[in-house]
Amino acid sequence: MTTPRPAGPSGHTVFALLITWLVLYFAVRFFLEANMDLSSGIRLAIALIPTPVFILFVWTFVRGIRSADELERRIQLEALAVAFPLGLVLLTTLGLVQRAVELNFEDWSYNHVWPMFAFFYIAGIFMAKKRYE
């Protein structure tokens, strides 16, 4: 038999943490936009509220990958090998474009770019899974 894999978190746990973080993120974002008159210290404290949940999500996700079998780990690696460079290309290109022309903050701020990272990762998962089907 192969080396026993450590019991990992269920996919439901990972998904629930992700949803929790997303809900918190948007709640905090809308709250901050609606309460511009608060002191910067309080605003900063509120802005950091979703971060521990995201750290917990990452930790749970990593535990999930460690408990996955070798093909699942390969698929994750290939997905990240697609997503990480594409994310870098996106950020560096936006940086250069922003130096060349004035970008609309509301369209191209970090608030709107981060979902592209999730999209790159999902695309990478799709490509890798297709390859081994």
Added chain:
Amino acid sequence: MRNRLKVLRAERDWSQADLADRLGVSRQTINAVETGKYSPSLELAFSIARLVDQHIEEIFFPE
């Protein structure tokens, strides 16, 4: 890399899920190995060989 895993599994009347359970891997992994889309690690190849009581080179061979 080609292999005889599908034949060996059929001889034992195991489904892919049966074999996956016995090896502690996912059914997707068994399917990918059988179709030659994924070459297993040495550890998994040895586990397969031990399970079907054959030498690795009797199961896996180069294209």
